[in-house]
Amino acid sequence: MIAEKMKPYLQNNSAIRAMFEEGKKMAEQYGADKVYDFSLGNPNVPAPEKIKEAIKEILDEEDPVFVHGYMSNAGFPHVRKAIADNLNQRFGTNFSEENLIMTVGAGSGLNVCLKTLVDPGDEVIVFAPYFLEYGSYIRNYDGVLVQVDPDTESFQLNLDDFEKKLTEKTKAVIINNPHNPTGVVYSEAMISRLAAIMEEKQKAFGHAIYLISDEPYRELAFDGVEVPFVTKYYRNTMVVYSYSKSLSLPGERIGYVIIPDEVENSGDTITAATIANRISGCVNAPSLIQLAVAKCVDSEVDLGYYDRNRRTLYEGLTKMGFTCVKPEGAFYLWLKSPVEDEKQFVEAAKKYHILVVPGSSFACAGYVRLAYCVSYETIVHSLPEFEKLAKEYF
Amino acid sequence: MIAEKMKPYLQNNSAIRAMFEEGKKMAEQYGADKVYDFSLGNPNVPAPEKIKEAIKEILDEEDPVFVHGYMSNAGFPHVRKAIADNLNQRFGTNFSEENLIMTVGAGSGLNVCLKTLVDPGDEVIVFAPYFLEYGSYIRNYDGVLVQVDPDTESFQLNLDDFEKKLTEKTKAVIINNPHNPTGVVYSEAMISRLAAIMEEKQKAFGHAIYLISDEPYRELAFDGVEVPFVTKYYRNTMVVYSYSKSLSLPGERIGYVIIPDEVENSGDTITAATIANRISGCVNAPSLIQLAVAKCVDSEVDLGYYDRNRRTLYEGLTKMGFTCVKPEGAFYLWLKSPVEDEKQFVEAAKKYHILVVPGSSFACAGYVRLAYCVSYETIVHSLPEFEKLAKEYF
Numbered sequence: 001m002i003a004e005k006m007k008p009y010l011q012n013n014s015a016i017r018a019m020f021e022e023g024k025k026m027a028e029q030y031g032a033d034k035v036y037d038f039s040l041g042n043p044n045v046p047a048p049e050k051i052k053e054a055i056k057e058i059l060d061e062e063d064p065v066f067v068h069g070y071m072s073n074a075g076f077p078h079v080r081k082a083i084a085d086n087l088n089q090r091f092g093t094n095f096s097e098e099n100l101i102m103t104v105g106a107g108s109g110l111n112v113c114l115k116t117l118v119d120p121g122d123e124v125i126v127f128a129p130y131f132l133e134y135g136s137y138i139r140n141y142d143g144v145l146v147q148v149d150p151d152t153e154s155f156q157l158n159l160d161d162f163e164k165k166l167t168e169k170t171k172a173v174i175i176n177n178p179h180n181p182t183g184v185v186y187s188e189a190m191i192s193r194l195a196a197i198m199e200e201k202q203k204a205f206g207h208a209i210y211l212i213s214d215e216p217y218r219e220l221a222f223d224g225v226e227v228p229f230v231t232k233y234y235r236n237t238m239v240v241y242s243y244s245k246s247l248s249l250p251g252e253r254i255g256y257v258i259i260p261d262e263v264e265n266s267g268d269t270i271t272a273a274t275i276a277n278r279i280s281g282c283v284n285a286p287s288l289i290q291l292a293v294a295k296c297v298d299s300e301v302d303l304g305y306y307d308r309n310r311r312t313l314y315e316g317l318t319k320m321g322f323t324c325v326k327p328e329g330a331f332y333l334w335l336k337s338p339v340e341d342e343k344q345f346v347e348a349a350k351k352y353h354i355l356v357v358p359g360s361s362f363a364c365a366g367y368v369r370l371a372y373c374v375s376y377e378t379i380v381h382s383l384p385e386f387e388k389l390a391k392e393y394f
Numbered sequence: 395m396i397a398e399k400m401k402p403y404l405q406n407n408s409a410i411r412a413m414f415e416e417g418k419k420m421a422e423q424y425g426a427d428k429v430y431d432f433s434l435g436n437p438n439v440p441a442p443e444k445i446k447e448a449i450k451e452i453l454d455e456e457d458p459v460f461v462h463g464y465m466s467n468a469g470f471p472h473v474r475k476a477i478a479d480n481l482n483q484r485f486g487t488n489f490s491e492e493n494l495i496m497t498v499g500a501g502s503g504l505n506v507c508l509k510t511l512v513d514p515g516d517e518v519i520v521f522a523p524y525f526l527e528y529g530s531y532i533r534n535y536d537g538v539l540v541q542v543d544p545d546t547e548s549f550q551l552n553l554d555d556f557e558k559k560l561t562e563k564t565k566a567v568i569i570n571n572p573h574n575p576t577g578v579v580y581s582e583a584m585i586s587r588l589a590a591i592m593e594e595k596q597k598a599f600g601h602a603i604y605l606i607s608d609e610p611y612r613e614l615a616f617d618g619v620e621v622p623f624v625t626k627y628y629r630n631t632m633v634v635y636s637y638s639k640s641l642s643l644p645g646e647r648i649g650y651v652i653i654p655d656e657v658e659n660s661g662d663t664i665t666a667a668t669i670a671n672r673i674s675g676c677v678n679a680p681s682l683i684q685l686a687v688a689k690c691v692d693s694e695v696d697l698g699y700y701d702r703n704r705r706t707l708y709e710g711l712t713k714m715g716f717t718c719v720k721p722e723g724a725f726y727l728w729l730k731s732p733v734e735d736e737k738q739f740v741e742a743a744k745k746y747h748i749l750v751v752p753g754s755s756f757a758c759a760g761y762v763r764l765a766y767c768v769s770y771e772t773i774v775h776s777l778p779e780f781e782k783l784a785k786e787y788f
Contacts, residue, residue, distance in 0.1 A: 001602040001658055002666040003513045003535070010662060010668045046458040055682075056450060064440040068643045104498055104647070107675035119397045136673035141397070206395040249462045251681025253498070264395055268404060272396045275403045279530035281505035286680040287645030288449075383452050 009136070023355050026089050030353055036382035037355045038370040041067075041180065041331070043248040045301045045373070051247060054295040058288065067288055073278040074270075075102025075256070075285055079294040083256065086297040091229040101273055102191045102285035105253040106216045106242035108277075109306055110137050112257055113212050113238050114172070115276040116269060118143040122171035127157055129181055129334075129364030134174055143171070148365050155182040155325050155334065158188050159197060166201045172210040173198065177227060178217040178329025181369035183310075185329040186220055188228045195234035202236070208264045211237045216255070217330040219246040219300055225328045235262045238273075243293055245331070248301050254289045306331050309372040309379050316383045321394035331373040338393035342368050348392060352385035402658035403530070414576040417749050424747055430776035431749045435574065437642040439695045439767070442676040445641060448689040452682065460675050461682055467672040468664075469496025469650070469679055473688040477617035483622040493654055495667055496679035499647040500610045500636035502671075502776065504531050506651055507632050508566070509670040510663060512537040516565035521551055523728075523758030528568055531701055537565070544758050549576040549719050549728065550584050553591060560595045566604040567592065571621060572611040572723025575756045575763035577704075579615055579723040582622045602630050602658045610636040610649070611724040614693055616701050619722045629656040632667075637687055639725070642695050646683045700725050703766040703773050710777045715788035725767040728753075736762050742786060746779035751757070 002010075019039070027035045074080065082099035087093055103109040118124060120142035126134050128150045136146045146165050146277055151158040157175070166173075175194070178185045186194075194211075202209050218241065221227050230239045242255035259270045262350040277284065310327055317324055323336040335356075337345040342365055346358045349368075359367035372379065396404075401609045413433070421429045421597065425468050452461055468474065474491035497503040512518060514536035520528050522544045532539045540559050545552040551569070560567075569588070570578045580588075589605075596603050607624040612635065625631045634648035648751055653664045671678065704721055717730040729750075731739040736759060743750055743762075753761035768769055 001604075002510055002663055003516075005513060006510060006666045006670065009673070010665055013665060013669055033419060040464075042464045042747060044459060047462050050460065052453045056454060059446045059449060064446065065642070068441050068445075068645050070434075070436045070644045091697075104676050104680075107677045109675070111675035116396055116400060119399060133673065138403060140673065204676075210395075248459070250464045251462050253677060254681050271397055271404055271407060272400045275407055276400065279403070279527065279534065279673065281501035281503070281531060282676065283501045283644060283647060286498075286647050286683065288683070289680065 015301070019146040026350075026355070033377075033381070035353045035355070036378055036381045036385060038372065038374065039357050041371045041373060043250060043301070043331070043373050044375060045248055045305045047248040048296065048299040048301060050170065050296050051098070051249070051292055051312065054292040055165060055288065058291050071205065071284060071287065073284050074274045075100070076287070076290055076294070079290045080256070081127070082294040082297055087258075091232070093229060093231060093260075095258060095260065098270065099258055101257045101259070101270070101277055101288055103255050103257055103277060104249075104282045105244060105255045106240050107137075108135070108280070108282055109136070109146055109240035109242070109255050109257045110174075110212065110214060111140060111274050111280060112144065112276045113210075113240060114138060114141050115280065116273045117172050117210055119171075119241070121169065121346065123167060123169040124372055125162065125165055125170060125173040127162070127175065129359060129362035129367070131176065132361060132363065139382075146170070149365060155179070155184045157186060157194055159193055162194070162350065163197055166197070168205050168303055170201070170209050172212055174212045174214060175230075177230075177263045178221055180217065180330055181325025181332050181359070182325050182334040183330050183332045184325060185225050185227055188226065191228045191230055191233050198234060205342060208236050212240060213237060214240045216242040216245050220303065220306060220331060221329040222303070222310060223328060231258065231260045231262070236264055238263070240354070246300060247293065247296060249289065252286065252289045254285055254293055256285075305376070306373065309374070309376060312376070312379050313372050317386060320387055320390035322390065331371060333372055335368050335370060335371040337366050337368055340366060342366050349389055352389050354382060354385055354389065397474055399750055404562065413414070419745075420747060422751070423680045427748045427775070429749070430772055430779060432766065432768065433749045433768065435670050435765045437644060437695070437725070438637055438769060439642055439765050440691040441642040442690065442695060444690050444693045445643070445686055448686040449682065451689070452685050456685070461685065463676060463681065465681065467678050468668045469494070470681070470684055470688070471685045474650070476681050476688040476691055481652075483759040485626070487623060487625060487654075489654065491653060493652055493665065495651045495653070495664070495671055496684055497649050497651055497671060498676045498679055499638060500608060500634050500642075501527070501531075501637070502647065502650045502674065502676055503649050503651045504528070504568075504606065504608060505534060505674060506670045507604075507634060508532060508535050508537065509674065510667045511566050511604055513565075515563065515714060517561060517563040518558055519564060519567040521556070521569060523753060523756035523761070524568075525570065525574055526755060526757065538563070538788070540564070541757060549573070549578045550611050551580060551588055553587055556588070557591055560591070560603070562599050564595070564603050566606055568606045568608060569624075571624075572615055574724055575726050575751070576719050576728040577721025577724050578719060578769050579619050579621055582620065585622045585624055585627050592628060596630070605631045606634060607631060608634045613640040615723040616697070616704060617722060621723065625652065625654045632657070633710045637753065640694060641687065641690060643683065646680065648679055648683045648687055650676065650679075692771065699770070700767065703768070703770060706770070706773050707764065707766050708738060711780060714781055714784035716784060721728035725765060727764040727766055729764060731760050731762055734760060736760055746783050748776060748779055
């Protein structure tokens, strides 16, 4: 007697659980150090020491009624101001605390944006490959997910197909930069072209089309690559951010949404998003961790660790003959399956205790995702196993 | 261009903001100690010292990758086990960790239950007076709120009207015990009668009707009154709990949902609720505070503080001639307006810098709510002002 709407999720969930259980069984059978699990995007680099110090300082110095109490549904004003000031300094933006709403991570931030914007039947465009949960989030508001085909050359935005998929019904477009699952970073030129197309379509259709930029990996960019700050290129942009990866706090559920003054009817939009945060049941982002991140706006995790993993894995695999997209951001490597059906390849890899996620889990068959947010030892010890796997194909 | 569905909320929000702004202005004008603000349900008694110790201990002793990392969407298994064991010991229940899902407070817990159960057009029954946010939560899933008239004698459940309002379309019934805004505690006899009616209707209609028991005030009960544990009286019960009041952690957003094995098709229901927790965007309840509450299952805030406030306010106001429901739980006093339109009374009270919430904000005109989770000094100093107010009527 659960809701009809929930029933399709039950079946899909069993598949995810089966994969998870298989990984656990493998670790029990062969020993965790003999299993090379690249399936989970759970950061392995610890949160900066400063987070711990900040939390202790807050507990020691502040009134617990304040620390653990309700605040505005948008979050503590001084926390929002500290973050806005930091963004303004780094990106030349001009946000005040009024433009920020603290949220229960990026997952909740995306839901806040979609609840604010989407009526039943509205179309929301996503670019394949994409995090399949976007589909659940869009369905939460009875929106219709419209998928842009991947550009399998570069895995940058396929703007030709995008232009065709934009319709009268398009209410919003979601991009994710740096990108899960490909590790690609969309360049300034790419974002500018995207913005130009959206501007033109807004005019043609006579209504706003919102760009939702999902940026939990913003700080995870390598080789000096720049991640463009999207509000500077397109007016009707909302940015969704999370500290899950930049400060390794995924379990804490802390992030924010930015709605700039430039957004059409921004006052009402900010108010509606704040109400969405409240009536979703979240009410507000968790208080203690809000206070802690405000003290750590300049902190970062050890990016060098991910970078070494990235280079070692990319170089190792390409040398063996695998074709990979060179990852410039996030902590994912996107590898072309040497056989058409990548699920066969995923199965073959298991023989060597290597766990990877099939691209069809990101709406892009023929590829697999490796999450390299694992120990360096796992990377190093996996390479001889990948070598054996490679010999089956090359 | 915000969603049509969000527009009605914008207008209502201005009214709430106006009230809040008025209170702030009053405090600035007359000094905060000369304003008697009984409008907010924000606990003023601090969290137990043990919460602070537990958090510090966790930060010092545990691996940050574990403390701040992802866990199962239902929460850390050992946290759920600690809570289940504590409940079993106190209430003679038989829960395992599988029956608990940690949530982002009770607000999110209620949404998890409703998302799990409610399809568009399904009816959800609530008892007036009630927390108006229930309406937002039910609308999130396109459910239809059906309101049971208040029993203005006792403010216990009006079961005669309830029986009439139960239809083929009833999917769920929400009760809140101890009760906001009346301070009433529903007795065992009352819950038994409610259960009997629901059992009968389940049989008559041939499908499950779920009872959702919203219990953030469970531990706030006075005069030795017992708060019945509802799963023992009715099979298809889900309990929604929060540590907001019992441990004074409202800003932390930490609570749980219980779905007992006795619930129809409990396995699928638990799975669906766990998925609902994930796809709502919450993903999981905040991790550090999950770990902290597990270490504090036996802790409580200083209930004596609330109790003294309760007795002082109730005795003071009844002596002056006001008619109040004797509060046995939560931290609210429910007072009958001496004039039919309680909004007039709310305005009159402002002359004496007394802020209270009109009953129409809880779908029950003719009454006002006083939240006595304020300092004892506020209570004491407000009484002479209430005396002046009383003289306008009696």
